[in-house]
Amino acid sequence: MRCAVCTRCGKCGLYPSAPINESGIADLPRLVQREGLGAAVDIGSTTIVARVYDLATGELLHRASTFNPQRRIAADVMGRISAAMEGRLDELRDLVRGAVRDCLGGALGDRALPACGGGALGDRALPACGGGFRVNEMVAVGNTTMLHLFAGASPASYATAPFKADRLFGERIEMEGVDVRLPRCAHGFFGADAVAAVRMSGMCERGGCELLADIGTNGEIALWRGDRRELTIASVAAGPAFERPGITGSQIISALADALDSGAVDMTGRVEGELPGGLTQDDVRAVQLAKAAVKAGLDTLLKKAGVEYGDVTRFSLAGGFGSGLDIAKASRIGLFAHELQPVAVVCGNLAIEGAAAALFDPSFGDETDRLAHEACHVELGGDPEFSDAFIEAIGFSE
Numbered sequence: 070m071r072c073a074v075c076t077r078c079g080k081c082g083l084y085p086s087a088p089i090n091e092s093g094i095a096d097l098p099r100l101v102q103r104e105g106l107g108a109a110v111d112i113g114s115t116t117i118v119a120r121v122y123d124l125a126t127g128e129l130l131h132r133a134s135t136f137n138p139q140r141r142i143a144a145d146v147m148g149r150i151s152a153a154m155e156g157r158l159d160e161l162r163d164l165v166r167g168a169v170r171d172c173l174g175g176a177l178g179d180r181a182l183p184a185c186g187g188g189a190l191g192d193r194a195l196p197a198c199g200g201g202f203r204v205n206e207m208v209a210v211g212n213t214t215m216l217h218l219f220a221g222a223s224p225a226s227y228a229t230a231p232f233k234a235d236r237l238f239g240e241r242i243e244m245e246g247v248d249v250r251l252p253r254c255a256h257g258f259f260g261a262d263a264v265a266a267v268r269m270s271g272m273c274e275r276g277g278c279e280l281l282a283d284i285g286t287n288g289e290i291a292l293w294r295g296d297r298r299e300l301t302i303a304s305v306a307a308g309p310a311f312e313r314p315g316i317t318g319s320q321i322i323s324a325l326a327d328a329l330d331s332g333a334v335d336m337t338g339r340v341e342g343e344l345p346g347g348l349t350q351d352d353v354r355a356v357q358l359a360k361a362a363v364k365a366g367l368d369t370l371l372k373k374a375g376v377e378y379g380d381v382t383r384f385s386l387a388g389g390f391g392s393g394l395d396i397a398k399a400s401r402i403g404l405f406a407h408e409l410q411p412v413a414v415v416c417g418n419l420a421i422e423g424a425a426a427a428l429f430d431p432s433f434g435d436e437t438d439r440l441a442h443e444a445c446h447v448e449l450g451g452d453p454e455f456s457d458a459f460i461e462a463i464g465f466s467e
Contacts, residue, residue, distance in 0.1 A: 109424035112211030119172035212260030227257035263289035265423025277382030310359035326398035365458035378408035
């Protein structure tokens with residue numbers, strides 16, 4: 070449904086949503102009107118999401134998603150870094166670029182882009198769509214590894230300690246005739262996708278104490294203290310437990326919560342009965358490790374900042390993972406502390422929304438780069454407090 074007066078809230082899915090100003094009210098993007106098509110892309114370790122917009126009107130013409138074909142080489146980020154260092158960088162680059170190209174060449178329901186059979190990049194772009202328009206601009210977000218591989222750049226600099234990336238982007242590259250903006254990452258393990266989510270959540274434009282968790286293969290968390298105007302970030306290795314073909318992360322969480330309530334899974338995670346949703350004992354163990362990492366990350370970040378759970382005014386759950394999440398069931402399995410449940414808000418894929426906003430509003434992209442530069446990163450790997458919190462969070466509560 071399209072409203073008679075568009076406020077660019079983004080809820081209808083036809084137009085990119087607007088950034089949020091300091092009062093917490095959405096501002097209309099400063100739409101830079103020009104002919105042609107623009108693409109917003111979120112390059113995830115597991116899933117790639119893409120949208121094509123009419124740059125003259127801001128209207129969404131096409132959207133698509135696909136699994137990242139780099140999974141054929143390695144399921145996780147570290148495996149792909151190792152593969153790149155072993156001479157497979159070009160293969161990894163070509164796989165992800167091919168998947169992006171394929172995502173940009175389809176149709177959106179009855180709003181088809183006619184005669185679009187060969188992808189939507191440069192000279193291969195949607196030749197008969199919208200009177201000759203073609204994609205010649207793109208904003209692509211992703212974690213630091215994904216952006217390295219997409220750009221064909223070696224991620225070797227953060228493959229070993231001190232794990233400090235020598236390239237955090239905030240730059241433009243050319244891909245098959247397309248001008249591609251790669252927004253800045255905040256750290257080797259806090260990517261441009263998470264920074265875009267922070268910006269789109271509006272947390273840094275409000276005066277409260279807010280948390281955000283963007284949960285995927287790599288779980289990024291952020292804490293904003295409005296009284297200090299201070300953004301603190303961290304990341305944890307959640308693994309692919311919440312991202313499996315054929316079942317969403319929210320469905321996995323719901324199935325496990327139901328199994329806990331029915332007694333099919335006990336407090337230690339041992340399977341005692343028949344599991345719903347096709348879950349197995351191995352799935353339960355994988356979720357235990359993932360949810361323990363996320364909860365321990367949140368607990369430790371707050372503890373180091375001297376913040377109590379009762380001080381948190383809003384907890385944003387971002388990522389495609391969070392789109393259909395049942396907050397009560399996520400709390401039930403211990404993904405986050407029960408105290409956060411009343412202030413938890415499911416936000417969906419804020420990264421792709423941020424990429425779209427940056428496509429139309431240059432100042433939005435500049436602001437995400439600034440946030441990435443100024444954020445204070447807390448290293449949790451090897452931290453004794455995090456390790457203790459992780460062990461404590463592995464089990465399930467009554």
